[in-house]
Amino acid sequence: MLRSVCREPRTRPALTTARRQESAVSRREPGRGRSTLGAMKGFASDNNASAHPDVLAAIAEANEGHAAAYGADPWTARAEALLRAHFGEQSVSYLVFNGSAANVLCLRALCRPWESVICAAQAHVNVDEGGAPERIAGVKLQAVPTHDAKLTPEHVEWQLGRLGDEHAVQPHVVSVTQSTELGTRYSAYELRALAHFAHERGLLLHVDGARLANAAAALEVELRAITTDVGVDAVSFGGTKNGLLLGEAVVFCDPAHADGFKHLRKQTLQLASKGRFLAAQFVALLDGDLWRRNAAHANAMAARLADGLSSIGGVRLTQPVQANGVFAALPSDATTRLQRDWRFYTWDEQAGEVRLMCSWDTSAEEVDAFVADIATACETARVGS
Numbered sequence: 001m002l003r004s005v006c007r008e009p010r011t012r013p014a015l016t017t018a019r020r021q022e023s024a025v026s027r028r029e030p031g032r033g034r035s036t037l038g039a040m041k042g043f044a045s046d047n048n049a050s051a052h053p054d055v056l057a058a059i060a061e062a063n064e065g066h067a068a069a070y071g072a073d074p075w076t077a078r079a080e081a082l083l084r085a086h087f088g089e090q091s092v093s094y095l096v097f098n099g100s101a102a103n104v105l106c107l108r109a110l111c112r113p114w115e116s117v118i119c120a121a122q123a124h125v126n127v128d129e130g131g132a133p134e135r136i137a138g139v140k141l142q143a144v145p146t147h148d149a150k151l152t153p154e155h156v157e158w159q160l161g162r163l164g165d166e167h168a169v170q171p172h173v174v175s176v177t178q179s180t181e182l183g184t185r186y187s188a189y190e191l192r193a194l195a196h197f198a199h200e201r202g203l204l205l206h207v208d209g210a211r212l213a214n215a216a217a218a219l220e221v222e223l224r225a226i227t228t229d230v231g232v233d234a235v236s237f238g239g240t241k242n243g244l245l246l247g248e249a250v251v252f253c254d255p256a257h258a259d260g261f262k263h264l265r266k267q268t269l270q271l272a273s274k275g276r277f278l279a280a281q282f283v284a285l286l287d288g289d290l291w292r293r294n295a296a297h298a299n300a301m302a303a304r305l306a307d308g309l310s311s312i313g314g315v316r317l318t319q320p321v322q323a324n325g326v327f328a329a330l331p332s333d334a335t336t337r338l339q340r341d342w343r344f345y346t347w348d349e350q351a352g353e354v355r356l357m358c359s360w361d362t363s364a365e366e367v368d369a370f371v372a373d374i375a376t377a378c379e380t381a382r383v384g385s
Contacts, residue, residue, distance in 0.1 A: 041343070041366065042342040042343030042344055042370075043305075043326075043342065043343065043344045043356040043357055043358065043362075043370065044343040044344050044345055044357065045345075045357050046211075046241040046242075046298065046324060046357050046358070046359040046360075047240065047241060048343070048359070049241075049243070049359035049360060049361050049362075050361055051243060051244060051245040052243035052244075052284075052290065052294060052360060052361075054243075054284045054290055055243055055244055055245060055281050055284045055285065056245070057284070058280040058281060058283060058284035059245065059277055059280055059281065061280065062075055062276045062277055062279075062280035063277075067274075067276045069273045069274065069275065070271060070272070070273060070275060071095070071271070071272070071275040071279070072275075073275060073276040073279065074276075075275075075276040075279035075280045075283060076095070076275050076276065076278075076279040078279065078283050078287070079093075079095065079249075079278075079279035079280075079282040079283050079286070080093055080279075082282065082283060082286040082287055083237075083249055083251060083282070083286065085286075086222065086223045086224060086286060087223060087224050087227060087228050087235070087237075087251050087253060088224055088228040088229075088253060090253075090254075090255055091228060091251055091252060091253050091255065092251070092252045092255045092258040092261075093237075093249050093250065093251045093252070094249065094250045094258075094261060094262070094265055095247060095248075095249055095250075095272065095275065095278045095279060095282065096247070096248055096249070096250060096265065096270040097246060097247065097248070097270055097272065097278070098240065098246065098247075098248060099124075099208075099210050099236060099238055099240065099248050100129050100130075100132055101248070101268065101270045102236035102237070102238075102248040102249070102250050103124070103125050103129060103132075103133070103175075103208055103236045104129065104132045104133055104136050104137045104268065105137075105250055105261070105264055105265060105268055105270065106206050106234045106235075106236055106250055107125070107133050107137040107139050107173065107175070107206070108136070108137040108138075108139075108264050108268065109234070109250075109252075109257060109258070109260075109261050109264055110172065110173050110204050110206060110233070110234060110257060111137065111138075111139045111172050111173055112172070113138055113139075114169060114170055115139060115169065115170050115171070115172035115173070116139055116140040116141065116142050116169040116170065116171050116172065116173075117133065117139050117140070117141050117142065117171075117172070117173045117174075117175050117206075118142045118144065118151070118155075118156055118159050118171050118173070118174045118175070118203075119141055119142070119143055119144070119151070119174075119175040119176070120143065120144055120145075120146045120149050120150065120151050120155075120176070120177070120180070120181075121143040121144060121145045121146065122146070122149040122180070122181045122182060123143070123149070123175065123176075123177050123181065123208070124177055124181060124208055124210065125141065125175055125177075125208060126141050126143045127181075136268065139173075140169045142159050142169075142171060144156075144158070144159065148180070148182055148184045148319070148320075149177065149180035149181045149182040149184060150176070150180055150184055150186060150190070151174065151176050151194065152190075152193075152194070153193055153194060153197035156171075156174055156194070156197060156198065156203070157197075159171055160201060163201075171203060172202075172203060172204060173203065173204045173205070173206050174194060174198045174203055174204070174205050174206070175205075175206040175207075175208060176191070176194065176205070176206070176207055176208070177207075177208040177209075177210070177211075178191075178207050178208070178209055178211070178212050178215045178226065179211045179212075179214050179215040179218075179322060179323035179324075179325070182319045182325070182327060183302075183319050183320070183321060183322060183323055183324070183325030183326065183327055183355075184319060184320060184322050184323075185214075185215040185218060185219070185322045185323055186215070186226070187219065188219070188221065188225055188226050188229070188230050191205075191207075191226055191227075191230040191231075191232065192230040192231060195230055195231030195232060195233075196231060199231065204233040204234070204257070205231065205232050205233050205234075206232070206233065206234045206235070206236070207226075207227060207232050207234070207235045207236070208236050209227070209235050209236055209237045209238055210236065210238035210240075210241055210248075211238060211241055211242075211295075211323060211324065212226070212227070212235065212237055212238060213238070213242045213291045213292065213294070213295035214242070214295045214298060214299055214323040214324045215322075215323055216292070216295070217292050217295035217296040217299055218295075218296075218299050218322060218323050223237075223291075227251070227253055228253040232253050233252070233253055233254050233257055234250070234251065234252050234253065234254075234257055235249075235250075235251040235253065236248060236249075236250060236251075237249040237250075237251050239281060239282060239285055241359075242285070242291060242294045242295055242298075242360060243285065243290065243291075243294045243360045244281045244282075244285060245281060246278075246281075247278045247281050247282065249282065250265075293360075294360035295324070295360070297360055297362075298323075298324035298358045298359050298360050298362060299323055299324050299358075301324070301358035301359075301362040301363075301364065301367050302321055302323065302324045302325060302326050302356075302357075302358040303321060304364060304367045304368075305326050305356060305358060305367050305370070305371065306321040306326050306328075308367065308368070308371030308374075309326065309328050309371065309374065312371070312374060312375045312378055313378065313379075313382070314330070314331050314334070314378040314381065314382060315328055315329070315330055315374065315378060316328060316329045318351070318353050324357060324358045324359070325355060325356070325357050325358075326355075326356040326357075326358070327347060327353060327354070327355055327356075328353065328354055328356065329351055329352045329353050329354075330352055330354055330374070330377075330378065331352065331377075331378055331381040331382070332352050332381075333377075333380075333381035333384060334374065334377035334378045334380070334381040335352065335354060335377075337377045337380065337381070338373060338374060338377050341373065342370060342373065344356050344357075
């Protein structure tokens with residue numbers, strides 16, 4: 001569905017274009033000019049952003065002396081306490097290296113071999129995990145086409161026609177992404193309705209929360225208000241896209257689902273020996289409002305970008321801007337010209353749609369410069385046509 005600026009396509013079922021993850025990461029801080037390494041900053045992904053200085057400082061502080069391995073350290077204990085404070089005292093959390101592992105481990109924990117996961121066709125677990133849910137977790141994904149990457153109870157109900165049929169895979173988990181791959185978000189009301197519907201039918205609700213902080217910041221609520229409090233069973237809580245160097249947390253809002261998880265984490269190669277360095281980052285993120293400040297800033301930059309684009313002739317916003325992503329249709333000649341100087345992905349080549357992501361370290365000056373370049377590129381494309 002996404003394609004990189006160097007335009008090396010690969011196919012993806014039912015989607016129009018493809019994505020290659022970029023390897024170059026900008027080292028530029030807001031307002032400090034170009035990197036000495038020559039890396040180009042842009043709007044390709046919040047994965048490309050630098051780590052927040054407070055997070056790096058926390059890692060450095062945790063580097064003093066020796067500490068017990070495999071999570072038996074004071075930083076891990078503090079991180080787990082903070083996660084309970086944010087997701088509920090009954091919740092149980094485990095730290096892992098990355099988001100793919102968090103998602104796969106959640107699905108491994110929640111499903112038996114004959115059970116399946118219902119998700120949106122655009123969901124990250126369906127299109128960007130390299131088949132890991134099927135290969136590693138051993139669960140079938142039932143992908144449902146939607147126009148905004150969001151599931152409703154009606155979407156789920158359509159997948160339940162063969163419950164109890166031994167010849168058919170049995171749905172057991174509904175997995176949603178918050179905020180979604182199209183930059184849209186679920187309200188607390190929508191999530192509560194999904195959780196209620198799922199639980200009435202013996203299903204569980206999982207949230208892929210790679211950008212959960214962005215959704216909570218946009219809704220001006222606490223993390224638990226769109227997870228534990230609305231009936232979510234398990235969360236993959238993202239840190240990497242919100243200022244961490246690396247690291248995600250698997251959170252079981254209902255501790256009953258955490259039974260045996262420590263063994264699954266070890267078996268799936270996600271138990272960090274020097275766990276204090278993962279945990280110290282979460283302490284920096286959650287012991288205060290850094291998680292919210294980072295996410296709110298990224299959201300504000302996306303809103304600023306969308307406002308700028310809305311005034312440019314030939315540009316059309318294609319999705320509501322509800323978190324830190326902006327989706328817009330540009331003239332193809334303008335996109336080609338812009339990608340010489342700015343990193344961003346083409347999302348749908350046929351529609352001319354691009355995805356523009358803002359990060360905790362995106363500056364207003366960068367947004368304004370990008371908008372000005374887009375305006376120039378669109379005008380040049382118009383004159384040229």
